[in-house]
Amino acid sequence: xxxxxxxxxxxxxxxxxxxxxxxxxxxxxxxxxxxxxxxxxxxxxxxxxxxxxxxxxxxxxxxxxxxxxxxxxxxxxxxxxxxxxxxxxxxxxxxxxxxxxxxxxxxxxxxxxxxxxxxxxxxxxxxxxxxxxxxxxxxxxxxxxxxxxxxxxxxxxxxxxxxxxxxxxxxxxxxxxxxxxxxxxxxxxxxxxxxxxxxxxxxxxxxxxxxxxxxxxxxxxxxxxxxxxxxxxxxxxxxxxxxxxxxxxxxxxxxxxxx
Amino acid sequence: xxxxxxxxxxxxxxxxxxxxxxxxxxxxxxxxxxxxxxxxxxxxxxxxxxxxxxxxxxxxxxxxxxxxxxxxxxxxxxxxxxxxxxxxxxxxxxxxxxxxxxxxxxxxxxxxxxxxxxxxxxxxxxxxxxxxxxxxxxxxxxxxxxxxxxxxxxxxxxxxxxxxxxxxxxxxxxxxxxxxxxxxxxxxxxxxxxxxxxxxxxxxxxxxxxxxxxxxxxxxxxxxxxxxxxxxxxxxxxxxxxxxxxxxxxxxxxxxxxxxxxxxxxxxxxxxxxxxxxxxxxxxxxxxxxxxxxxxxxxxxxxxxxxxxx
Amino acid sequence: xxxxxxxxxxxxxxxxxxxxxxxxxxxxxxxxxxxxxxxxxxxxxxxxxxxxxxxxxxxxxxxxxxxxxxxxxxxxxxxxxxxxxxxxxxxxxxxxxxxxxxxxxxxxxxxxxxxxxxxxxxxxxxxxxxxxxxxxxxxxxxxxxxxxxxxxxxxxxxxxxxxxxxxxxxxxxxxxxxxxxxxxxxxxxxxxxxxxxxxxxxxxxxxxxxxxxxxxxxxxxxxxxxxxxxxxxxxxxxxxxxxxxxxxxxxxxxxxxxxxxxxxxxxxxxxxxxxxxxxxxxxxxxxxxxxxxxxxxxxxxxxxxxxxxxxxxxxxxxxxxxxxxxxxxxxxxxxxxxxxxxxxxxxxxxxxxxxxxxxxxxxxx
Numbered sequence: 051x052x053x054x055x056x057x058x059x060x061x062x063x064x065x066x067x068x069x070x071x072x073x074x075x076x077x078x079x080x081x082x083x084x085x086x087x088x089x090x091x092x093x094x095x096x097x098x099x100x101x102x103x104x105x106x107x108x109x110x111x112x113x114x115x116x117x118x119x120x121x122x123x124x125x126x127x128x129x130x131x132x133x134x135x136x137x138x139x140x141x142x143x144x145x146x147x148x149x150x151x152x153x154x155x156x157x158x159x160x161x162x163x164x165x166x167x168x169x170x171x172x173x174x175x176x177x178x179x180x181x182x183x184x185x186x187x188x189x190x191x192x193x194x195x196x197x198x199x200x201x202x203x204x205x206x207x208x209x210x211x212x213x214x215x216x217x218x219x220x221x222x223x224x225x226x227x228x229x230x231x232x233x234x235x236x237x238x239x240x241x242x243x244x245x246x247x248x249x250x251x252x253x254x255x256x257x258x259x260x261x262x263x264x265x266x267x268x269x270x271x272x273x274x275x276x277x278x279x280x281x282x283x284x285x286x287x288x289x290x291x292x293x294x295x296x297x298x299x300x301x302x303x304x305x306x307x308x309x
Numbered sequence: 310x311x312x313x314x315x316x317x318x319x320x321x322x323x324x325x326x327x328x329x330x331x332x333x334x335x336x337x338x339x340x341x342x343x344x345x346x347x348x349x350x351x352x353x354x355x356x357x358x359x360x361x362x363x364x365x366x367x368x369x370x371x372x373x374x375x376x377x378x379x380x381x382x383x384x385x386x387x388x389x390x391x392x393x394x395x396x397x398x399x400x401x402x403x404x405x406x407x408x409x410x411x412x413x414x415x416x417x418x419x420x421x422x423x424x425x426x427x428x429x430x431x432x433x434x435x436x437x438x439x440x441x442x443x444x445x446x447x448x449x450x451x452x453x454x455x456x457x458x459x460x461x462x463x464x465x466x467x468x469x470x471x472x473x474x475x476x477x478x479x480x481x482x483x484x485x486x487x488x489x490x491x492x493x494x495x496x497x498x499x500x501x502x503x504x505x506x507x508x509x510x511x512x513x514x515x516x517x518x519x520x521x522x523x524x525x526x527x528x529x530x531x532x533x534x535x536x537x538x539x540x541x542x543x544x545x546x547x548x549x550x551x552x553x554x555x556x557x558x559x560x561x562x563x564x565x566x567x568x569x570x571x572x573x574x575x576x577x578x579x580x581x582x583x584x585x586x587x588x589x590x591x592x593x594x595x596x597x598x599x600x601x602x603x604x605x606x607x608x609x610x611x612x613x614x615x616x617x618x619x
Numbered sequence: 620x621x622x623x624x625x626x627x628x629x630x631x632x633x634x635x636x637x638x639x640x641x642x643x644x645x646x647x648x649x650x651x652x653x654x655x656x657x658x659x660x661x662x663x664x665x666x667x668x669x670x671x672x673x674x675x676x677x678x679x680x681x682x683x684x685x686x687x688x689x690x691x692x693x694x695x696x697x698x699x700x701x702x703x704x705x706x707x708x709x710x711x712x713x714x715x716x717x718x719x720x721x722x723x724x725x726x727x728x729x730x731x732x733x734x735x736x737x738x739x740x741x742x743x744x745x746x747x748x749x750x751x752x753x754x755x756x757x758x759x760x761x762x763x764x765x766x767x768x769x770x771x772x773x774x775x776x777x778x779x780x781x782x783x784x785x786x787x788x789x790x791x792x793x794x795x796x797x798x799x800x801x802x803x804x805x806x807x808x809x810x811x812x813x814x815x816x817x818x819x820x821x822x823x824x825x826x827x828x829x830x831x832x833x834x835x836x837x838x839x840x841x842x843x844x845x846x847x848x849x850x851x852x853x854x855x856x857x858x859x860x861x862x863x864x865x866x867x868x869x870x871x872x873x874x875x876x877x878x879x880x881x882x883x884x885x886x887x888x889x890x891x892x893x894x895x896x897x898x899x900x901x902x903x904x905x906x907x908x909x910x911x912x913x914x915x916x917x918x919x920x921x922x923x924x925x926x927x928x929x930x931x932x933x934x935x936x937x938x939x940x941x942x943x944x945x946x947x948x949x950x951x952x953x954x955x956x957x958x959x960x961x962x963x964x965x966x967x968x969x970x971x972x973x974x975x976x977x978x979x980x981x982x983x984x
Contacts, residue, residue: 108409108410133509134509138508141500147504148523159508162509331774332778332781335772336792337788338775339796339799345814353817396708399707403709427959430927436931480712511697512702513701541802541804573809592806603798
């Protein structure tokens with residue numbers, strides 16, 4: 051089910067402004083890849099380019115290639131809607147649909163795809179997704195309560211359950227813990243470890259310890275100078291990155307000398 | 310105003326007092342004016358509630374006089390809303406979610422222009438141009454759908470029908486309802502829309518999943534405010550309809566019920582003082598109805614705002 | 620598709636990313652087809668062009684999603700149906716606007732002449748006569764309404780923003796302003812009339828009564844827009860002024876109001892443009908007359924909207940031997956054109972004023 055992603059010479063623009071420049075990397079299947087770097091270096095922009103969510107902003111466009119198991123995402127015939135169905139996304143702040151119950155939130159994506167889901171089948175999907183998101187035991191008695199009533203950490207796990215309910219191949223996470231307390235954060239980190247068995251996971255984080263804890267590979271993004279596009283400085287296995295990076299600026303960032 | 314008690318007043322306090330007094334006075338004037346509307350309409354309209362039987366011709370008392378008018382008012386407003394609401398929501402969506410952002414603002418301005426056209430001009434256009442143009446439609450409806458009570462006929466020869474009045478009112482309601490719905494749609498949290506899109510929802514599915522549930526109460530109030538406008542509108546109806554005090558569902562014939570407002574406008578000139586009192590009393594009824602509608606609309610908005618902040 | 624080998628194609632389908640998609644310009648193609656088919660039918664069966672257009676729209680709304688359903692599947696089809704309906708709704712709403720403007724301009728232009736603008740209707744029959752008295756009446760009545768409502772509206776807004784701060788009177792006033800926005804214009808007219816009748820007796824009809832009715836409609840708009848503008852003035856500005864020892868009323872009059880003046884003026888002009896076309900209240904309090912009257916406090920006074928109504932409802936007849944619309948209709952269209960031009964100029968003026976005076980805080984929004 052999980053797929054790898056190959057990115058070659060990717061440039062991302064907002065109108066005339068080049069936000070990210072010349073990214074090359076291969077994101078491995080069934081592994082966690084983390085992106086770190088100072089604010090505004092384009093790591094979130096890059097992440098959103100992987101499932102064509104950046105197009106939501108008017109004027110945003112991309113040059114270069116993003117290939118998922120041999121298929122380019124930016125070929126003319128490709129439907130961005132289909133791409134997003136295959137490559138799920140979890141956002142910075144938890145965003146369950148406010149008018150829906152926990153149950154309906156999990157099923158939101160599936161309901162789009164097929165008009166009728168049998169009740170038993172729906173129940174099975176909800177239980178499986180919530181179990182995978184480590185949320186089942188906490189909410190199984192109040193599935194029909196609104197999703198907004200949960201705590202922030204629970205809401206975020208609900209969003210993860212919603213994203214994996216449609217069985218995507220890749221799961222993108224844009225700073226999923228930045229709005230959460232330490233306990234919820236560690237719950238999400240545990241979850242990421244477990245999900246790795248089935249999904250290709252890409253996570254953007256501000257927190258270097260988090261990158262070190264959860265990821266197998268790490269990419270470090272930086273700006274050459276203020277006003278210049280962001281670029282990928284170094285992409286290596288996490289172990290190497292945090293012990294013996296190739297680039298000096300990576301070393302400087304990781305050891306906290308800037309950023 | 311706070312009572313100040315320093316023994317020696319600095320000279321600038323005078324300016325402050327005058328200014329604060331003027332501001333407070335203005336607020337009080339608004340209060341008095343509105344109270345005045347109620348009181349004067351009441352004093353002048355009260356005799357109209359139980360006047361001599363002859364005054365109410367062809368009806369016999371106030372209730373039977375105002376009944377058909379209320380019916381006509383509501384019928385015209387409902388016809389207008391049935392036509393206007395789908396279009397208003399469509400246009401609002403077009404501006405907020407479909408049109409490229411660069412042209413969305415000018416389009417919104419053009420729709421606002423619809424609201425700036427004086428109602429008497431709508432009436433003129435409705436009576437002289439639109440009415441004529443609806444004749445083939447009316448005939449077609451009568452020929453093919455006359456089993457529906459709305460189209461029972463006989464079809465009008467002048468085109469001045471309830472249907473025409475409803476269309477004109479609908480055109481006047483569209484800009485108001487559009488303006489509010491557009492704002493409500495634009496306020497949908499980006500986060501919810503992105504959540505839907507990240508699940509692979511198409512544009513329409515995103516709107517259904519994230520925008521509509523969020524906008525529901527705003528839409529209700531947009532429709533209610535449009536209803537308020539349609540109920541109170543005078544000239545467009547007075548100029549399109551040739552009214553008779555009857556109660557009918559028929560939308561396409563030459564005999565149509567009048568609305569309260571159009572009835573006042575067309576009868577005021579020749580009215581004797583007794584008759585004037587009756588007309589003022591009907592005005593009071595209209596005021597009460599529109600007040601109730603607007604009040605409900607605001608209640609819905611206020612309640613939903615509380616719900617969102619919670 | 621011809622360039623991809625079967626193997627590559629397989630991959631793509633398995634990933635589910637490339638799905639059959641309508642070609643670019645498919646919508647245009649269907650639109651042209653729909654127009655062509657219905658145009659042909661309309662010609663053959665002798666329908667009028669509007670019927671043809673309606674059929675074309677129906678064909679498009681059915682045909683385009685149907686094609687999509689066959690090729691792209693149900694979800695895309697529903698999406699395309701929604702898109703076509705939304706765009707269609709927009710197109711249909713434009714029709715009356717364009718139609719109305721076109722009618723007013725084309726019929727109105729032919730009625731307008733120097734005589735039309737400078738004569739009143741005294742002694743005018745089928746030919747001659749003009750709108751001079753109505754134009755003057757409209758300007759006087761609206762001017763008086765503005766003079767009444769602008770100070771009240773602005774001071775009330777100042778009270779709400781600077782003094783009231785959510786106390787009882789402020790809350791009640793906000794509520795009442797809401798109620799006032801919903802007053803039907805004819806009720807405002809009845810109020811003014813009831814007031815005058817109480818004071819002067821039943822037969823009274825004066826221009827000033829119209830001003831009272833219009834100011835009742837104007838005040839809530841002025842209060843609302845002024846309030847909004849005053850709230851945009853940053854509170855640091857007020858505090859800076861207080862810190863310099865400037866008294867409150869001078870802070871408001873010299874600092875707060877001038878900062879917001881552009882928006883306030885815009886709001887006032889928009890309020891004027893809203894009430895200048897009001898008909899119903901003027902019809903019942905200001906009455907109608909054929910001759911010029913400069914005195915707001917004595918005698919009936921004609922106004923443009925009432926003039927339009929008057930000419931429409933009693934259009935008169937052409938002299939024997941002439942054919943065409945009754946003479947009143949042409950006058951009504953001419954007056955409607957003048958009225959619309961005034962309203963649009965006011966609207967445009969409001970925009971320009973808003974642009975010129977817009978404080979930087981305004982633009983940041």
